[in-house]
Amino acid sequence: MTDADALSSMLAQRRQPGADKAAIEQAIFQRFGCQRAVMFTDLVGFSRMVEAFGIVHFLQVIQESEALFLPLLQQHQGVCLKREGDSLLVLFEQAADALHCALDLQAACTAANAGRVAEERIEVCIGLGYGPVLLIDDKEVWGAEVNAASKLGEEMAKGGEILATDGFRLAQPEAAYADHGYLFGSRPVYRLLG
Numbered sequence: 001m002t003d004a005d006a007l008s009s010m011l012a013q014r015r016q017p018g019a020d021k022a023a024i025e026q027a028i029f030q031r032f033g034c035q036r037a038v039m040f041t042d043l044v045g046f047s048r049m050v051e052a053f054g055i056v057h058f059l060q061v062i063q064e065s066e067a068l069f070l071p072l073l074q075q076h077q078g079v080c081l082k083r084e085g086d087s088l089l090v091l092f093e094q095a096a097d098a099l100h101c102a103l104d105l106q107a108a109c110t111a112a113n114a115g116r117v118a119e120e121r122i123e124v125c126i127g128l129g130y131g132p133v134l135l136i137d138d139k140e141v142w143g144a145e146v147n148a149a150s151k152l153g154e155e156m157a158k159g160g161e162i163l164a165t166d167g168f169r170l171a172q173p174e175a176a177y178a179d180h181g182y183l184f185g186s187r188p189v190y191r192l193l194g
Contacts, residue, residue, distance in 0.1 A: 003032060003137040032134040036091045037098035037168065038145050039078065040153035041069065041105070043086035044123035053119055062086050065122045068108050076101035081141055087154065091141060095130045095171035102126045102162045102192070109160070123159035127152025128192075131167040148183055156183070162192040 001009075007028065014024040043065055049058050066083070073080055073090055076097045082089040092098040105124060113121045129145030129152070136142070145167055152163040166188045169177055177190035 004140070007032060007134075007136055028134065029132070032136055033132055034135055035131065036093065036133050036135065036141070036145075037095040037171070038129040038133065038141070038143075038149040039088070039090040039092065039098050039102060040127040040146075040149040041088045041090070042125045042127075042154045042157070044125060044159035049119065057119070058086070061120065061122060064112075065124065068112055068122065069105055069124075072101060072104050072108060076104070079138075081139065089141070089146075089150070091133075091135070095128075095168060098128055098130070098168075099172050099175055099192075102128060103194070106160060106162065125153050125157035125159060126162040127154070127157060127164075128162060128168045129165040130171040131165075148187065151183055152189065156180070156189065164190045164192055166190070 010024055010028050013019055014021050043061065049061070062085070065086070066088075069088065070080065073088075076092065077094070078090040078092050078097065078101055080088055080090050090098075092101070105126065109122050109124055113123070127149040129149035131143065131145040133141050133143035133146060145165060148165045152165070157163045163180055164177065165183070169175075169190050176193040178193055180189045180191040183189050
């Protein structure tokens with residue numbers, strides 16, 4: 001039985017009338033739960049660039065960015081779980097690895113963009129989270145930090161920015177941060193400095 005099948009069975013049990021939902025939830029976290037750093041990357045200007053230069057041009061930029069990013073992710077022990085369009089979802093066992101990888105990704109973009117025309121620049125937004133997640137078959141990941149990192153990388157960060165959740169900041173307190181507002185109306189967000 002795969003982890004996905006086991007999770008499905010446990011969730012089916014949880015839906016049954018009279019089920020001890022708290023006990024089943026605890027069993028799910030005991031089996032699938034772990035602490036991970038989550039990174040979500042998103043390239044700047046996808047829709048605008050597709051409209052202006054066509055999808056083939058942007059597919060080229062995606063391919064170039066992945067050729068730049070994937071070796072750095074591997075170098076920092078990151079595991080890329082999903083590649084969707086111009087976005088990557090990456091897990092790290094250690095928050096420090098995610099932090100250093102994010103800084104290296106931004107530095108690699110800066111170096112790669114030297115001398116490039118605006119429409120060929122690789123600019124990335126990065127969201128970082130750290131905390132408990134459910135990891136299923138080493139292929140799927142679920143949790144509040146996954147959702148938060150996705151929102152930070154895809155919606156809140158601007159090109160060249162690395163935004164982090166409060167969970168990530170607690171895991172990497174020695175890094176320099178600036179306040180950057182709130183996520184979901186109540187969760188503090190921080191912009192990584194440097």
